[in-house]
Every structure is written in structure tokens, then in C-alpha cells.
Amino acid sequence: MADFLLSRLVSALVVILGVAILVFLLIHLVPGDPVDVMLGESARATDREALRIALGLNLPVSEQLLVYFSNLAQLDLGHSLYSNLPVSQVLAERIPATLELAGAALLCAVLIATPLGIMAAVRRGEAWDWGAMGFSMLGVSIPNFWLGPMLILLFSLWLGWTPVSGRDSLAGLILPAITLGSAFAAILARMIRSSLLEVLGEDYVRTARAKGLSERGVVLRHAMRNAWLPVITLLGLQLGALLGGAVVTEIVFDWPGVGSLMIDSIQKRDFPVVQGCVLFISLVYVLVNTLTDIVYGLVDPRIRLSGSR
Amino acid sequence: MRLWFSVSILLIWLIMVILNPLLTQSANLIDLEQILAPPGSDSLLGFDDLGRPILERLIAGARTSFLIAFGVVVISALLGTTLGLIAGYKGGYWDLFLVRVIDIFLAFPGILLAIALAGVMGPGLDNLVIALSAVGWVGYARLTRAQTLSLKHRDHVQAAVALGSSSRIIMFRHLLPLIAAPLIVEATFGIAGMVIAEAGLSFLGLGIQPPEASWGSMIRDGAGYMLIAPHMVLAPGLAIMLVVLTLNLLGDLLRDKLDIRLTEQKKL
Numbered sequence: 001m002a003d004f005l006l007s008r009l010v011s012a013l014v015v016i017l018g019v020a021i022l023v024f025l026l027i028h029l030v031p032g033d034p035v036d037v038m039l040g041e042s043a044r045a046t047d048r049e050a051l052r053i054a055l056g057l058n059l060p061v062s063e064q065l066l067v068y069f070s071n072l073a074q075l076d077l078g079h080s081l082y083s084n085l086p087v088s089q090v091l092a093e094r095i096p097a098t099l100e101l102a103g104a105a106l107l108c109a110v111l112i113a114t115p116l117g118i119m120a121a122v123r124r125g126e127a128w129d130w131g132a133m134g135f136s137m138l139g140v141s142i143p144n145f146w147l148g149p150m151l152i153l154l155f156s157l158w159l160g161w162t163p164v165s166g167r168d169s170l171a172g173l174i175l176p177a178i179t180l181g182s183a184f185a186a187i188l189a190r191m192i193r194s195s196l197l198e199v200l201g202e203d204y205v206r207t208a209r210a211k212g213l214s215e216r217g218v219v220l221r222h223a224m225r226n227a228w229l230p231v232i233t234l235l236g237l238q239l240g241a242l243l244g245g246a247v248v249t250e251i252v253f254d255w256p257g258v259g260s261l262m263i264d265s266i267q268k269r270d271f272p273v274v275q276g277c278v279l280f281i282s283l284v285y286v287l288v289n290t291l292t293d294i295v296y297g298l299v300d301p302r303i304r305l306s307g308s309r
Numbered sequence: 310m311r312l313w314f315s316v317s318i319l320l321i322w323l324i325m326v327i328l329n330p331l332l333t334q335s336a337n338l339i340d341l342e343q344i345l346a347p348p349g350s351d352s353l354l355g356f357d358d359l360g361r362p363i364l365e366r367l368i369a370g371a372r373t374s375f376l377i378a379f380g381v382v383v384i385s386a387l388l389g390t391t392l393g394l395i396a397g398y399k400g401g402y403w404d405l406f407l408v409r410v411i412d413i414f415l416a417f418p419g420i421l422l423a424i425a426l427a428g429v430m431g432p433g434l435d436n437l438v439i440a441l442s443a444v445g446w447v448g449y450a451r452l453t454r455a456q457t458l459s460l461k462h463r464d465h466v467q468a469a470v471a472l473g474s475s476s477r478i479i480m481f482r483h484l485l486p487l488i489a490a491p492l493i494v495e496a497t498f499g500i501a502g503m504v505i506a507e508a509g510l511s512f513l514g515l516g517i518q519p520p521e522a523s524w525g526s527m528i529r530d531g532a533g534y535m536l537i538a539p540h541m542v543l544a545p546g547l548a549i550m551l552v553v554l555t556l557n558l559l560g561d562l563l564r565d566k567l568d569i570r571l572t573e574q575k576k577l
Contacts, residue, residue, distance in 0.1 A: 016416075018410075018412070022417075026429050027429070029429050029430055037431075137558065138554065141553040143508060143509060143546075146542070146549060150542070153542070239418070240415075243418040243419065244418040244419015247420075248509055248513065252532075262428075266429075266515065267514070274425060278421060278422075281418060281421055282418065282421070285417075285418045
């Protein structure tokens with residue numbers, strides 16, 4: 001068990017180090033002189049020099065990397081070029097909104113996908129199945145930057161049920177959560193369906209039926225419990241797409257989260273903040289994935305054993 | 310039925326791409342009299358906020374999304390497959406290194422890395438293709454590596470080794486053809502993903518720059534006029550949805566026909 005935990009944590013650490021290096025390199029991908037790009041052509045020479053020193057760009061790359069890592073270890077992500085506030089502080093202000101949105105989208109997806117997936121599996125080959133799977137196909141094919149505006153048009157502008165944008169009320173969370181969660185719900189419904197179908201053929205399900213349980217009891221109490229297991233690992237992996245999609249969704253709904261901060265900062269050429277946003281979102285993703293892995297290993301000993309090979 | 314639907318939508322997409330040279334002028338032609346005019350006799354799909362015809366811009370956008378999606382998938386598949394083959398077949402340090410690199414790239418969720426790269430490198434066609442390929446190659450590398458690992462101990466490969474074939478011949482003649490089927494399925498879904506990614510980046514203002522037309526930037530332009538001119542958002546959105554839906558259906562169909570269980574392979 002300790003081996004398993006250790007191997008998972010070590011590989012997560014290696015990935016995090018790699019991610020940090022890639023994020024560090026981002027600023028070196030700026031075409032030409034990053035300082036010119038950030039300040040514009042008309043900046044004074046003294047300002048340029050000051051920024052170059054502030055960003056450490058006057059040092060050789062290897063030294064820059066050392067400084068970057070020692071700063072990172074102290075949670076120092078540099079300063080915003082725009083507001084001069086520490087990036088960690090700017091980021092911290094935006095994190096709750098993103099987590100709220102991601103959490104709501106996740107909840108939304110599970111609430112939509114579970115009945116759809118179960119229905120499709122139980123009524124396999126019937127109209128319910130076709131309907132649920134057609135819905136799921138549509139869900140993965142509609143981009144969220146189009147679904148968002150369409151939902152706003154329908155529910156906010158025409159029907160007037162929800163606010164157009166912003167994070168002032170609970171009602172304002174509904175449309176962004178649906179927009180972000182829809183693709184995820186679609187994938188989840190398919191996964192639940194196939195996982196449940198596999199389980200429904202097992203002996204213990206036949207036993208449960210034979211002893212006279214209602215179909216409802218068989219599916220919900222016996223089959224579904226085991227069907228969840230493979231779904232959970234994929235949940236962790238799919239969370240990444242959810243976090244990536246949050247960037248677009250936040251822009252559509254003017255949601256004050258990390259994603260819209262990132263796009264704003266790209267437009268303002270405020271690269272330290274951009275780096276902070278990328279680093280934060282990726283870190284959350286890696287941590288969630290590692291956690292999913294570990295939980296799965298705890299639940300299912302087979303994974304634990306093959307993992308610590 | 311599914312096949313015919315998929316093929317006919319793809320054909321329409323292709324025809325739109327081919328039609329382009331005839332229309333390049335009119336897609337950016339501004340008619341001030343027609344600003345935000347709804348669909349009607351002057352243009353089948355109406356006009357946008359600058360008085361440009363939506364239908365022509367839709368066709369120009371079809372070309373953008375087609376060229377970028379196919380271009381990126383070809384580049385990333387070539388790169389990913391080659392790296393995956395080498396790592397899977399040679400093993401050792403090559404393999405260890407590639408697996409680490411794949412893990413690191415996979416740690417950037419969704420199109421986040423593409424957004425960051427396109428944002429830092431600046432907008433434009435070249436940078437868009439580079440940013441999307443940097444994200445795209447990983448899937449092919451992982452798939453090819455996993456397949457190669459499971460195939461390289463097959464008898465025919467061992468026989469080729471015994472006959473003294475070079476590694477290159479074994480990889481590209483004896484292993485690659487066996488991996489082709491899952492790669493084709495992956496690429497079909499990949500094109501769908503890239504159509505959405507290109508439109509997404511252009512929607513964020515990080516992709517195709519005005520006045521060039523992209524379905525994504527058309528949605529962005531239209532979002533501000535939804536109440537008075539919903540056709541500006543409806544047309545490009547439906548176009549993206551149809552194309553992506555078609556490619557996803559086709560991918561499913563190919564997977565069934567070629568009998569591939571991708572979920573199993575991805576666990577390797």
C-alpha cells in the first residue's frame with residue numbers, strides 16, 4: 001500500500017515539475033523580445049530595463065529557471081504587469097468563482113447523465129435508448145461557446161428567466177453550469193450506459209432477479225453500485241476537459257474566474273498572470289487525477305497491486 | 310443511414326471548401342445598406358453587423374476550419390505516430406522519456422495549453438496550427454506506443470527481426486499497418502476535436518484574425534447582436550455542430566466496423 005501511494009505521489013511530482021518548466025518556457029516563446037511585446041514599442045529604455053530585471057530576463061536561462069523554482073517554492077508567482085499586485089493574490093481572488101462553476105457543472109452533469117444512462121441501459125434498443133444516446137451525441141458535438149449564447153438567447157433574452165451574465169445570484173449559475181456540464185454529461189451518460197450493460201449480464205444480477213427483487217431494486221441497489229466503479233476513474237480524466245472548457249464558458253458568461261482572468265491577461269499581454277493561471281489550472285487537474293487514482297486503488301486492490309509493480 | 314448522413318454532410322463541407330476561390334471577394338464585401346439584415350432575398354442567410362453576407366462568410370469559414378483541422382491532424386498524427394513507434398519499439402530510455410513527456414502534456418487540461426501557446430505567440434494562422442499541433446500529437450503518440458508494445462512480440466515481427474530487417478522497416482512496414490485502424494478512428498475524432506478547438510480559439514480572439522472568416526469568430530461577432538440578429542450566431546453554430554456531429558458519428562461507425570476497443574487500449 002505504501003509503495004502504491006509513494007509511486008503515485010512521485011509520478012505526480014515529476015509531472016508537476018515538468019508542467020512548471022513548460023509554463024516557465026512560455027515566456028520564451030513570445031516572438032522577439034518579450035519586454036518589447038509587453039510594454040509596446042514606445043516604452044522608455046529605463047522602463048524596459050526595469051521590467052527585464054523584474055522578470056529576471058537579464059539572467060542566463062539556467063539561472064532564471066533556478067530563481068523561478070525558488071520563487072515557486074515560496075508560492076511567489078511574480079507580479080502582474082498591469083496592477084503590480086502579486087500574481088498569487090490576483091489568482092486567489094478568482095479561484096472561488098472557477099471552483100464554484102466547475103463544481104456546479106459537475107453536479108449538473110451527474111444529475112443529467114445518471115437517469116439518462118440508466119434509462120438507456122435498462123431499455124436497451126428501445127426508443128429511450130435511442131433518445132438518450134442521440135442526446136449524448138448532440139451533447140459532445142455542440143461547442144460550449146455556441147451552446148452558451150443559445151441558452152442566453154432562449155432563457156435570458158426571450159424568456160427572461162435567468163440573468164444574462166455575472167455571479168450575483170444562484171440563478172446566474174444555472175446557465176454557465178449547464179453550458180460547461182453538457183459535454184461532460186453526454187460522455188458520462190454513455191459511460192454509465194455501457195458500464196451498466198456490462199454489469200447487468202453478471203450472475204449476481206440474475207440471482208437478485210431470481211430472488212424476486214423488483215427491477216428497480218436490481219438496477220439501483222445491485223447493478224449500479226458496481227457500474228459506478230469504472231465511471232469514477234474516467235470522471236477524473238474528464239475533469240480536465242471540464243477545467244479547459246471553463247476558460248471558454250467564463251468568457252461567454254463574463255464569469256469572474258481564473259479562465260476569464262487568463263484571457264484578459266493574454267489580451268493585456270500580462271504574461272506573469274497568464275503563467276499563473278495555466279499553472280494553477282494544471283495543478284488542480286494533476287492533483288485531482290492523482291487523488292482519483294489513489295481512491296480507486298483503495299477501493300479496488302487489483303489496481304493497487306498492478307500499480308506498484 | 311448513418312453512413313449516408315455522414316458522407317453527405319462531409320461532401321457538403323468539401324464542396325464549400327472547393328467553392329471558395331469563387332467567393333473570396335464577396336465574403337469580405339461590405340454593404341452598408343444591409344447591416345444586420347435578416348435572411349431574405351438578397352442573401353440566403355442574411356448579413357452581419359458590418360453588412361457582410363453570412364452565407365459567403367460561412368463558406369469562407371468552412372475552408373478555414375477544414376484546412377486547419379486536417380492540417381493539424383496530419384501534423385500531429387505524423388509526429389505522434391513516429392514518436393510512439395520509436396518509443397514503443399526501441400523501449401529503454403527513449404520510452405521512459407516519451408512517457409514522461411506525454412504525462413506532462415496530458416497534465417494541461419483540454420485546450421488550455423493551446424490557448425496559452427496561441428496567446429503568448431500571438432494570433433495568426435501559423436501560430437494557431439503550431440499551438441493546436443502541440444496539443445494534438447500526444448493522443449497519437451500514446452495510442453501508437455501502447456499498440457506497438459502489445460504488437461512487437463508477435464510472431465511476424467520476431468520473424469522479421471530474425472531475418473535481419475532494420476528497425477525502421479519493422480516499425481513502418483510490419484507494425485504501422487496493424488496500428489492503422491485505431492489510428493484512423495482516432496484521427497476521425499481528432500478532426501472533430503480540432504474543428505471545435507479552432508473555432509474555440511477564434512472565438513476567444515486568439516485564432517483567425519479579422520477580416521478573415523472563421524466559424525468561431527463569426528459566433529463571437531454575433532454574440533453581441535443576438536436579440537436583433539440571431540441569424541449571425543445561429544448559422545455558424547449550426548455549421549460547427551453538423552460537421553462535428555458528422556465526424557463523431559463517422560468515428561463511431563468506423564470503430565464499430567473496424568472492431569476496435571479504444572477504451573481498453575488507453576488503459577495500457
